[in-house]
Amino acid sequence: MVASFCLILAIPLMLVIAVCVRATMGSPILFRQLRPGLRGQPFVLYKFRSMSPAYESESCADEHRISRLGGFLRSSSLDELPELWNVLRGEMSLVGPRPLLMHYLHRYSPEQQRRHEVLPGITGWAQVNGRNAIDWEERFALDLWYVDHQSLWLDLKILCLTLLRVLRRDGINRSGHVTTPEFMGQVENGNSQP
Secondary structure (H helix, E strand, C coil), X not given: CHHHHHHHHHHHHHHHHHHXXXXXXXXXXEEEEEEECHXXXXXXXXXXXXXXXXXXCCCCCHHHHECHHHHHHHHCCHHHCCHHHHHHCXXXXXXXXXXXXXXXXXXXXXXXXXXXXXXXXXXXXXXHHCHHHCCHHHHHHHHHHHHHHCCXXXXXXXXXXXXXHHHHCCCCCCCCCXXXXXXXXXXXXXXXXX
16 A cells, blocks of 8 residues: 555656656666565566666676666665555565575575565665665675564664665765675675674
């Protein structure tokens, strides 16, 4: 119900963003990619496109691939608005561990795999505790803490903190990186707590 309400409210803004993306970057307007959901089952995630068409080759550096509009959409988290459709389809939740890339699945330790015991979210405990500015070990520790402590009150707290983080644009990137560095292997978290 909350996602439906948010989507209805966001439609005018999404239409403006769609027109801007189409005018500056061409088609497609939406970025679609398979991501692992609950129990690692794949689903198609939808976001507004942020890569400049002239630099979409994987060999280009991130700072060249992301357009000026795309950079704004990412820093303001407006590129995430189409994920409300994923929530309505039951593939995501408003709150949960962020869905990462499919090819990361075989790189997780058994403990890290536990992040798939809940639906992935548009925002999550890791997002409000550093977003992309924290390293993979911290992120997984925060995701697993959420899996073990999830509740309605925690979700409401995360949603409120998300709004504050987005308004302040906190933790958008790690130092020296425009986007999140690739996760290369099984980071051991031990008994880390946030």
